[in-house]
Amino acid sequence: MQTVRKDIHNSDIPLLCQSCEARHQGICGSLTPEQLVAVSKSTRRVRRAPGEELMADAEPIASFANVLRGVVKLTKVLEDGRQQVVGLQFAPDLLGRPFATESRVSAEAASEVDLCLIPKSVLESMLTESAPLERRVMLQALRELDEARDWMVTLGRKSAAEKVASFLYLIATHIDPTDEGEVTTFDLPLSRADIGDFLGLTIETVSRQMTRLKADGVIEIHNYRHVTVPDLARLRLRCG
Amino acid sequence: MQTVRKDIHNSDIPLLCQSCEARHQGICGSLTPEQLVAVSKSTRRVRRAPGEELMADAEPIASFANVLRGVVKLTKVLEDGRQQVVGLQFAPDLLGRPFATESRVSAEAASEVDLCLIPKSVLESMLTESAPLERRVMLQALRELDEARDWMVTLGRKSAAEKVASFLYLIATHIDPTDEGEVTTFDLPLSRADIGDFLGLTIETVSRQMTRLKADGVIEIHNYRHVTVPDLARLRLRCG
DNA sequence: CGAGAAATTGACTCTCGTCAAGATGTGTGG
DNA sequence: CCACACATCTTGACGAGAGTCAATTTCTCG
Numbered sequence: 137m138q139t140v141r142k143d144i145h146n147s148d149i150p151l152l153c154q155s156c157e158a159r160h161q162g163i164c165g166s167l168t169p170e171q172l173v174a175v176s177k178s179t180r181r182v183r184r185a186p187g188e189e190l191m192a193d194a195e196p197i198a199s200f201a202n203v204l205r206g207v208v209k210l211t212k213v214l215e216d217g218r219q220q221v222v223g224l225q226f227a228p229d230l231l232g233r234p235f236a237t238e239s240r241v242s243a244e245a246a247s248e249v250d251l252c253l254i255p256k257s258v259l260e261s262m263l264t265e266s267a268p269l270e271r272r273v274m275l276q277a278l279r280e281l282d283e284a285r286d287w288m289v290t291l292g293r294k295s296a297a298e299k300v301a302s303f304l305y306l307i308a309t310h311i312d313p314t315d316e317g318e319v320t321t322f323d324l325p326l327s328r329a330d331i332g333d334f335l336g337l338t339i340e341t342v343s344r345q346m347t348r349l350k351a352d353g354v355i356e357i358h359n360y361r362h363v364t365v366p367d368l369a370r371l372r373l374r375c376g
Numbered sequence: 377m378q379t380v381r382k383d384i385h386n387s388d389i390p391l392l393c394q395s396c397e398a399r400h401q402g403i404c405g406s407l408t409p410e411q412l413v414a415v416s417k418s419t420r421r422v423r424r425a426p427g428e429e430l431m432a433d434a435e436p437i438a439s440f441a442n443v444l445r446g447v448v449k450l451t452k453v454l455e456d457g458r459q460q461v462v463g464l465q466f467a468p469d470l471l472g473r474p475f476a477t478e479s480r481v482s483a484e485a486a487s488e489v490d491l492c493l494i495p496k497s498v499l500e501s502m503l504t505e506s507a508p509l510e511r512r513v514m515l516q517a518l519r520e521l522d523e524a525r526d527w528m529v530t531l532g533r534k535s536a537a538e539k540v541a542s543f544l545y546l547i548a549t550h551i552d553p554t555d556e557g558e559v560t561t562f563d564l565p566l567s568r569a570d571i572g573d574f575l576g577l578t579i580e581t582v583s584r585q586m587t588r589l590k591a592d593g594v595i596e597i598h599n600y601r602h603v604t605v606p607d608l609a610r611l612r613l614r615c616g
Numbered sequence: 617c618g619a620g621a622a623a624t625t626g627a628c629t630c631t632c633g634t635c636a637a638g639a640t641g642t643g644t645g646g
Numbered sequence: 647c648c649a650c651a652c653a654t655c656t657t658g659a660c661g662a663g664a665g666t667c668a669a670t671t672t673c674t675c676g
Contacts, residue, residue, distance in 0.1 A: 212525065214616055218533040222525040233522075235515060240522050267507060274514040275475060277521055282473075282480050284524035285452065285462040291531040292576030293458040296664065328623060336532025338665060343624055360623060360673075376454055536632065568655060578633055583656055599641075600655065 150176040158202040158252060162228030163276070166268035178258045184245040190231065191243040199253045200232035206249030207325035210241040211333065221334035223280065224325075226310050230276055232256070234263065247325040291336050294376045299335040300345035301374035304355065308365050320365045328360075349374070390416040398442040398492060402468030403516070406508035418498045424485040430471065431483040439493045440472035446489030447565035450481040451573065461574035463520065463527075464565075466550050470516055472496070474503065487565040531576050534616045539575040540585035541614035544595065548605050560605045568600075589614070 149159070149169045153176055158164045164172060181204070184190060190208060191197065203225050210223040222241060225231055231251070233239055263270045290302050311322040324331070328339045335342065349355045354371055356364040365371050389399070389409045393416055398404045404412060421444070424430060430448060431437065443465050450463040462481060465471055471483060471491070503510045530542050551562045564571070568579045575582065589595045594611055596604040605611050 210525075212529045214529065214533060216616070218616075220529040220532045222528045233518065235518065241525065264507075267504075267510070270507070270510060270514065274510065274517060277514060277517045278473065278475065281517055281521045281524060284521060284528065285450075285481065288462045288524065288528060288531055289452045289454065289460040291528060292460045292573075293454060333532075339623075340625085340666085341664060344664095347624070376456070376458075579655075580634085580657085581632060584632095587656070 149173070152176065152181065156202075156252070157204055158228040160228075162202055163230050163269060163272045164202070166272040167266065171262070171266065175254065175258065175262065178255055180253045182251050182253060184249050184251065186245050186247055188245045189242060190245060190249075190251070191239050191241075193240065193242040194238050196238050197232055197236070197256055199255055200230060200234075200259045201251040201253050203227045203229045203231055204250040204252055206245065206247040208243050208249060209246040209326065209330060209334075210243050212241055219333045220336065221326075221330060223284065224306075224310075224334075230273065232259075234260065234273060246330065247323075296335075296337055296341050297345050297348065298374065298376035299337060300331075300342060301349065301354075301371055302376070303331055303335055304349070304363065304365065305368070305371050305375055308368060308371065318366070318368055320368060322363060324361045324363060389413070392416065392421070396442075396492070397444055398468040400468075402442055403470050403509060403512045404442070406512040407506065411502070411506065415494065415498065415502065418495055420493045422491050422493060424489050424491065426485055426487055428485045429482060430485060430489075430491070431479050431481075433480065433482045434478055436478050437472055437476070437496055439495055440470060440474075440499050441491040441493050443467045443469050443471055444490040444492055446485065446487040448483050448489060449486040449566065449570060449574075450483050452481055459573045460576065461566075461570060463524065464546075464550075464574075470513065472499075474500065474513060486570065487563075536575075536577055536581050537585050537588065538614065538616035539577060540571075540582060541589065541594075541611055542616070543571055543575055544589070544603065544605065545608070545611050545615055548608060548611065558606070558608055560608060562603060564601045564603060 149172050153159045153164065153172055156162075156164065159172075164175075167175065190201070193212065204227050206227070208225040208229075208231060209221050210225065211219055211221050213219045224246070225243075231243055233241075263273065290299055294302065307322060307324060308320045311325075326334065328342050331337075332339045332342045346355070346357065349371075350357050354365070354367075354374060356366070358364070389412050393399045393404065393412055396402075396404065399412075404415075407415065430441070433452065444467050446467070448465040448469075448471060449461050450465065451459055451461050453459045464486070465483075473479060503513065530539055534542060547562060547564060548560045551565075566574065568582050571577075572579045572582045586595070586597065589611075590597050594605070594607075594614060596606070598604070
């Protein structure tokens, strides 16, 4: 539950929202302080462990969620079990498909994630009332469409080596953590199996290509998950 | 140029819009007759031959366009020339990326197409004025996102045989022309090379898989482009 | 320290890409 | 109306890249 100022006429923004990423770059950035106070009564912060399912394919959607921390993977599966990761969501993305009665993907926490849940009905009525909010949501949809199309090129036309390099480059440029100059270090939010499902490859092929990149000095690998990229430009060259 | 009723206070819709597909299912369906009259002063109908470029990657966008007839392919290319088709647009889709200064894909007429051009500035200011229009555009973006993600599964996880079947199924269900019961007949809007670029395959592989489907009686091929599907359900089974 | 999961590595197979003819269809000019 | 040229598509032979199957190694966590 949210902690809100007693006086709702006070236009200060709710305490919890003040330090929230979504407040700034996320969809909440398009709301007035008053709207933020109103909506914060219906929202709820939750933490989810890696592997937890957040939304199931073909299931009715009860809530949307702002991703506040961590990485969420969106997947689709064929009848026979073949799986494809169709998108990754980072903070401060909005999770959930507006105006659909049911989800067309499943969403799963890839790392530990913090979410800010907002009931479907609340968000959808706010969309109708707030043009800036609707605009912001549309812009996210358009950005996701651009990303999906970029990834289609990777899936359709790149070699296994280029696919793995492209994935590492994507993560390196989206996590941007301890970056000292050109050196980038991060923890992969996905297992080898998930990376394979993202790239349309098998675990073994992903592993072999990672080993190769390591042997070529393009990346360093510590503990499977922890990766250092000494020179992003050099990794970029491997992306095809 | 549009033919418009002289009396702009008359709320009848413009003559050309009356018979227009976009007026009904397309984005113009969200406009009032008055708005339609206003916008029709800026629009222009054009015809484009197959192969003509409609919009170039990384080029500034001057106009949007409603697709009124035919098929438009959206493509991306890698530096070394490898190409990927990232989307197909049918009537009454809106062509062009709102709120981007430049296109991130190239658009090319796949068949002969009729377009209704509308200047970028006109559409964008209308988007701000008309919430129903903005809603309609957002819904199209969300639908395209769903389609892109469906296609990512095809690109990443299906065999060549399943890819070709999936493509034929897509076309058969989007062109829906002379359909007598379950029998569907149509002209492929794409060459073998384009189909290969859509599926992440070579022309040779596309050709071999088509031959196989023909040999198995799933499709009939006349004159390369003209295809008959006697039983859509049977084709569906081949899609994986 | 030991058990189990996750990742790596190796040997082999098979699908799909490459290269090279050959076939089919379309359009032009005599 | 036919002959020729050019595009597009099909077919075949071959090889490379990624998948499959099976150990083996490395990490994580009781």
